[in-house]
Amino acid sequence: MKEPKPFGVNELREMFLSFFESKGHLRLPSFSLVPQNDASLLLINSGMAPMKPWFTGEQEPPRRRVTTCQKCIRTGDIENIGKTARHGTYFEMLGNFSFGDYFKREAIHWSWEFLTSPEWVGLDPERLYPSVYLEDDEAFAIWRDEIGIPAQRIFKFGKADNFWEHGSGPCGPCSEIYYDRGEQWGCGKPECTVGCDCDRYIEVWNNVFSQFDNDGEGNYTELKQKNIDTGMGLERLACVCQNVASLFDVDTVMNITNKVSQLTGAHYGESQQRDVSLRVITDHIRSATFMICDGVLPSNEGRGYVLRRLLRRAARHGKLLGVNEPFLYQVCETVIRENEGHYPELRERQDYITKVIRVEEENFAKTIDGGLRIFNDMLAAHQGKTVFSGEDAFKLYDTYGFPIDLTMEMVAEQGMEVDQEGFRSLMEEQRQRARKAREALGDLGWAGVEFGKDVPETQFCGYDHVKVEDAKIVALVVENQQAEEIMPGVEAILVLDKTPFYAEMGGQVA
Structure with a gap:
């Protein structure tokens, strides 16, 4: 088997974006990690997440074909970070997207061209194995009849592996491409093949064919606008090219x-x-x-x-x-x-x-x-006990600033586990107390921020002036914390040394 060319992370990123520019895609910079107008996410966690309005048709995309390298953060398994070489909170997702333009044929052909062409990544085609959703005969036929992959090298998987959906809304089958890293990365079992949990066969590309609308009850109808949402982890592709064990290498x-x-x-x-x-x-x-x-x-x-x-x-x-x-x-x-x-x-x-x-x-x-x-x-x-009290975990959080997952990690190192229910109960009591305190302050609830003696009290001059031209910003507040700078797209509160605006209390709108 031919060994891959050892491209660097920065080379691969630029190569991918340039390739899809050559296919008529608009290259966009990564969106901010802070979601815009999407309360369902704390942080952007996939390449398509910032583009939801374009996929649903709520907004018009700048072009029907788009390519990005998107910064992503996922912290759902933060306790595993470090323990294994597989997990990371930060990663970059390479993506090419079609909003009602091309569909399965082009997406499959281009993914194969980018990965195997000597002009681009140049991976050995004999080490690549596509998978399709077991009912997606169209994608199977494209791989077999147009790309030329023998039927026995195309794997059919069920919904759990090869059908992308998230509740109601647009969804569809997907086609993944796996790379065979060689026997030395395998588990040694005779039945080891594509789909095995070991490190031999690694998924490098995922073409999602968004062609159905799920009503949330398991009923699917064809979408008028069929979309392509493809993703490939940049660090994962670099692992393959550099022939190293993990993203940390x-x-x-x-x-x-x-x-x-x-x-x-x-x-x-x-x-x-x-x-x-x-x-x-x-x-x-x-x-x-x-x-x-x-x-x-x-x-x-x-x-x-x-x-x-x-x-x-x-x-x-x-x-x-x-x-x-x-x-x-x-x-x-x-x-x-x-x-x-x-x-x-x-x-x-x-x-x-x-x-x-x-x-x-x-x-x-x-x-x-x-x-x-x-x-x-x-x-x-807690000598001789297996459960660390939620009350003590809360004290470490409240008094010493120890996040709960940090305490859980330290406790686990001692062979114990935290009473998370007890901790959550005390946290909720604290939230209720804080909420009542904010309600007592009305719309000045943010005034609990500690500004320090250097920030003067705001002077109200609305009785004499309806406009003030020489007001100065004396403090910034972001997420209830005093800040020194505001990044673009972030909501913040500006505290002025003087203002003609009357604070919104007692029914009077500022």
Whole structure:
């Protein structure tokens, strides 16, 4: 079998976008990680997520053919990050999209051309295996009769594997392409083949044929506008091309790990425990850098809490590697250097990103040592038990700023589990208290933000003037936290030193 060409991450990204530009697609920059007008998501988690209005027909796309490399964050399995080399919170999704233009034939032909043509990635066709939905005879025929794949090399799978749907709405069958990495990556079982859970056959491309509308009751009707939504993980393709074990071993990511090693003195391969910590720090600082660049700030709610969890978990793993002062902010330069070619805004906002991370590290550093001491005392009180109390987990969160998944991770290392129900109950009680406090303040509920003595009280001058020309912004508030800068597309509150607007209370609208 022919070995792949060892293309780098940045080469593959540019190659993919250029290929689909040559097929008449409009290249768009990555959308922000912060969803726009979509309350169903905290953070963008797929290539098509920012384009939902174009798929549903609510909005007109800029062109019927579009290609992107989309930044994505997924934190559903954050507790597994680091423990295995398969999981990561940040990744980039390569995609080509058709909104009522081309359909299965072109999508399949172009995916095969990009992967196998010597002009492009040039993978060995004998190592590639397509799969189709078991009832999709059209896609099967295209692979067999037009691409020339023997029928026995085309795998038919059921709904669980090859039919994309998410509740009601547009859905359809999909066709994936698997790459055979070779026997050395396999499980050794005689029946090992495409679809096996081992690392031998890795899915690199997914063509989703959005052709049906699901009414939510399992009834499907043909869509008037058939769409193509294809996705390919950039880091996963790089794993194949560079013939490395995981996303942590591809060139750009390994360069970040090398920087972490330089700062911590820990090196990959020294021990399983150190490898876990290095992977956690590498993954989380990538995610944090891109999130902050897109305007997310650490907080105790929503996407800001996702960011806080990532940074504090990474800081704790720094402690495990013997680092007792802030260091994550120093890794930003490497993350930016590895990605600025495609994301120039990283370099433009470098000082801001670095400052946000350093401040969060310094704030957590004030409580982490005390929290760890209290945690050890709590462990002693739980001697012989298998469940760590929700009350103690809440105290670590409320007093020492330990996110619950950080406590769960530390507890699991001791062979115990957290009483999550008890923790959630106390969290809900706290939310109710906070909600009542905000209601008592009316629309000034955000006034609970700690501004400090340097921010003057706003002077109301509406009795004398209906317009003020020399007002100054004295503070910014993003997600109930004071901020120093606002990124584009982020909702924020501006606090002025003087204003003619009367605050909305007592029925009077400002």
